[in-house]
Amino acid sequence: xxxxxxxxxxxxxxxxxxxxxxxxxxxxxxxxxxxxxxxxxxxxxxxxxxxxxxxxxxxxxxxxxxxxxxxxxxxxxxxxxxxxxxxxxxxxxxxxxxxxxxxxxxxxxxxxxxxxxxxxxxxxxxxxxxxxxxxxxxxxxxxxxxxxxxxxxxxx
Amino acid sequence: xxxxxxxxxxxxxxxxxxxxxxxxxxxxxxxxxxxxxxxxxxxxxxxxxxxxxxxxxxxxxxxxxxxxxxxxxxxxxxxxxxxxxxxxxxxxxxxxxxxxxxxxxxxxxxxxxxxxxxxxxxxxxxxxxxxxxxxxxxxxxxxxxxxxxxxxxxxxxxxxxxxxxxxxxxxxxxxxxxxxxxxxxxxxxxxxxxxxxxxxxxxxxxxxxxxxxxxxxxxxxxxxxxxxxxxxxxxxxxxxxxxxxxxxxxxxxxxxxxxxxxxxxxxxxxxxxxxxxxxxxxxxxxxxxxxxxxxxxxxxxxxxxxxxxxxxxxxxxxxxxxxxxxxxxxxxxxxxxxxxxxxxxxxxxxxxxxxxxxxxxxxxxxxxxxxxxxxxxxxxxxxxxxxxxxxxxxxxxxxxxxxxxxxxxxxxxxxxxxxxxxxxxxxxxxxxxxxxxxxxxxxxxxxxxxxxxxxxxxxxxxxxxxxxxxxxxxxxxxxxxxxxxxxxxxxxxxxxxxxxxxxxxxxxx
Ligand SMILES: Nc1nc2c(ncn2[C@@H]2O[C@H](COP(=O)(O)OP(=O)(O)O)[C@@H](O)[C@H]2O)c(=O)[nH]1
Ligand SMILES: [Mg+2]
Numbered sequence: 001x002x003x004x005x006x007x008x009x010x011x012x013x014x015x016x017x018x019x020x021x022x023x024x025x026x027x028x029x030x031x032x033x034x035x036x037x038x039x040x041x042x043x044x045x046x047x048x049x050x051x052x053x054x055x056x057x058x059x060x061x062x063x064x065x066x067x068x069x070x071x072x073x074x075x076x077x078x079x080x081x082x083x084x085x086x087x088x089x090x091x092x093x094x095x096x097x098x099x100x101x102x103x104x105x106x107x108x109x110x111x112x113x114x115x116x117x118x119x120x121x122x123x124x125x126x127x128x129x130x131x132x133x134x135x136x137x138x139x140x141x142x143x144x145x146x147x148x149x150x151x152x153x154x155x156x
Numbered sequence: 157x158x159x160x161x162x163x164x165x166x167x168x169x170x171x172x173x174x175x176x177x178x179x180x181x182x183x184x185x186x187x188x189x190x191x192x193x194x195x196x197x198x199x200x201x202x203x204x205x206x207x208x209x210x211x212x213x214x215x216x217x218x219x220x221x222x223x224x225x226x227x228x229x230x231x232x233x234x235x236x237x238x239x240x241x242x243x244x245x246x247x248x249x250x251x252x253x254x255x256x257x258x259x260x261x262x263x264x265x266x267x268x269x270x271x272x273x274x275x276x277x278x279x280x281x282x283x284x285x286x287x288x289x290x291x292x293x294x295x296x297x298x299x300x301x302x303x304x305x306x307x308x309x310x311x312x313x314x315x316x317x318x319x320x321x322x323x324x325x326x327x328x329x330x331x332x333x334x335x336x337x338x339x340x341x342x343x344x345x346x347x348x349x350x351x352x353x354x355x356x357x358x359x360x361x362x363x364x365x366x367x368x369x370x371x372x373x374x375x376x377x378x379x380x381x382x383x384x385x386x387x388x389x390x391x392x393x394x395x396x397x398x399x400x401x402x403x404x405x406x407x408x409x410x411x412x413x414x415x416x417x418x419x420x421x422x423x424x425x426x427x428x429x430x431x432x433x434x435x436x437x438x439x440x441x442x443x444x445x446x447x448x449x450x451x452x453x454x455x456x457x458x459x460x461x462x463x464x465x466x467x468x469x470x471x472x473x474x475x476x477x478x479x480x481x482x483x484x485x486x487x488x489x490x491x492x493x494x495x496x497x498x499x500x501x502x503x504x505x506x507x508x509x510x511x512x513x514x515x516x517x518x519x520x521x522x523x524x525x526x527x528x529x530x531x532x533x534x535x536x537x538x539x540x541x542x543x544x545x546x547x548x549x550x551x552x553x554x555x556x557x558x559x560x561x562x563x564x565x566x567x568x569x570x571x572x573x574x575x576x577x578x579x580x581x582x583x584x585x586x587x588x589x590x591x592x593x594x595x596x597x598x599x600x601x602x603x604x605x606x607x608x609x610x611x612x613x614x615x616x617x618x619x620x621x622x623x624x625x626x627x628x629x630x631x632x633x634x635x636x637x638x639x640x641x642x643x644x645x646x647x648x649x650x651x652x653x654x655x656x657x658x659x660x661x662x663x664x665x
Contacts, residue, residue: 030232
């Protein structure tokens with residue numbers, strides 16, 4: 001899980017793994033690891049999700065956290081467009097550290113319609129290079145499963 | 157120096173000392189399965205199998221990273237305690253040492269959270285500033301606009317007082333003159349003529365200022381009525397005959413109406429626009445000619461007013477239709493004339509534009525307004541009318557058969573229905589023409605017109621009504637009617653309308 005802080009990485013994992021959501025912001029320190037078995041059409045898979053503290057630039061220890069990564073869930077906050085730029089920078093940096101990995105892009109907090117600031121073009125642009133992109137909500141659960149299952153399907 | 161830098165034997169010794177505590181865990185790891193050396197794996201969130209082995213693959217570190225000395229700080233597995241992980245490799249064997257750092261994690265989290273919160277608030281502030289800035293910008297633009305508008309209005313008032321001042325002082329002067337002792341009858345006659353001219357000019361000024369205000373306040377009303385084209389054109393011919401002779405300017409008037417003699421239009425407003433155009437043409441033209449060419453075709457009245465006057469540069473043309481953009485050589489007038497004329501033309505559902513003009517080349521204006529036929533007859537009996545298929549929609553039980561009879565006499569094949577649900581929308585081919593009453597009991601005819609416009613895109617739609625108000629005309633046009641027929645329907649007008657329809661469909665084919 002990569003992205004700027006407070007974009008909803010921890011909340012997305014919590015929605016996907018525990019089907020739960022909390023309003024309260026508890027910033028992540030280091031890495032929080034969760035597992036979730038997923039059933040794909042032709043196989044069963046256990047996803048191990050590394051929810052990293054969103055810090056930018058990725059610090060020196062980052063490489064240790066990133067080694068072993070099979071896929072990336074890149075998260076931004078649709079109410080703060082600058083987090084989308086941050087996500088792009090973080091992703092680029094991660095690629096220089098560990099090489100290209102299958103990536104899905106989540107523009108999160110889609111339930112906050114009145115504060116929404118990113119555009120359909122942002123989604124479209126992300127779809128040009130990533131596996132796919134969605135406007136998600138950890139609060140309502142919208143497109144959360146879609147995103148994780150799509151990434152799982154691209155796992156070796 | 158970290159533990160990893162020590163010789164393996166020293167590391168072993170240290171480990172043995174440390175891992176006696178509950179807050180440490182030491183595991184031997186092989187293929188994703190750990191064997192406890194010391195400590196409590198459940199405390200750190202690991203699943204423990206029945207045989208006591210630990211599921212280390214849950215950490216996802218597995219096979220990939222086997223660097224000796226690898227350290228991960230602040231790792232939390234599920235709901236377990238937060239730990240730092242050290243990996244030691246010796247003889248292909250992997251050793252993990254986990255140290256509980258929950259306390260330090262909580263401290264770091266507090267600090268980090270404070271800093272994150274601060275940055276979030278900062279982001280929020282800059283977002284608010286951005287919005288404020290945009291609002292400020294918009295306000296500034298509208299205040300600029302307001303200032304420009306005020307400036308133009310001041311300029312307008314200044315001009316108006318000048319425009320009014322000239323005829324008023326002329327009128328007063330001549331009145332004084334008439335009053336003065338010793339004024340001859342001849343002199344008084346001349347003064348009286350001048351007073352009349354002055355008052356007429358004042359009246360025209362007042363009218364155009366009032367029109368301008370009415371247009372702006374939406375108090376402008378239109379009253380379409382039956383208007384005889386030839387009579388109107390003759391009036392214009394007469395009206396300017398005097399000045400054309402006096403000034404040696406040729407005055408050509410022509411009408412080409414394809415058999416249409418009367419149309420439904422607000423004659424007063426049409427005259428007002430034409431007067432303005434022709435008046436300007438005469439005003440600016442000193443030699444050569446002024447021409448008015450009126451044409452009725454396909455329910456559209458077009459009037460072209462051309463002159464051999466000084467013409468206009470592109471800059472002058474650009475300002476032509478603005479409220480205060482009087483062309484510089486203007487002799488008199490408030491500069492409202494053209495902008496009002498265009499506005500009126502648009503209200504009628506038409507348009508007024510400058511066709512062409514260039515310095516020294518004269519000017520050509522074109523007015524186009526919808527003008528449904530009321531009276532007329534085709535000039536020559538049109539062959540194409542025969543076999544036109546016409547649908548009549550009218551709830552009047554007397555009028556329906558009458559219309560059908562007229563249509564059949566004209567050589568068409570006609571069917572008539574009284575209600576919307578009697579129309580067979582799926583008939584193929586659809587009728588060439590549909591005549592639709594605008595008032596079908598409760599139902600507004602424009603609903604039917606809209607439906608037919610969609611279902612039968614090529615069908616010529618004739619709206620029918622005894623009510624010739626602008627509102628009904630407007631509604632029928634908006635609903636997609638091609639033209640409008642006034643009740644009682646005159647056979648000549650109907651046949652001319654059908655001819656237009658036939659020509660139109662020939663053009664489409
Ligand atoms: N309305 C809304 N709030 C969300 C959503 N996802 C996360 N949040 C809130 O955003 C804040 C930060 O979320 P968190 O998951 O900790 O972000 P992280 O730093 O990227 O892990 C928390 O207060 C969450 O409740 C969402 O989809 N909708
Ligand atoms: Mg987090």
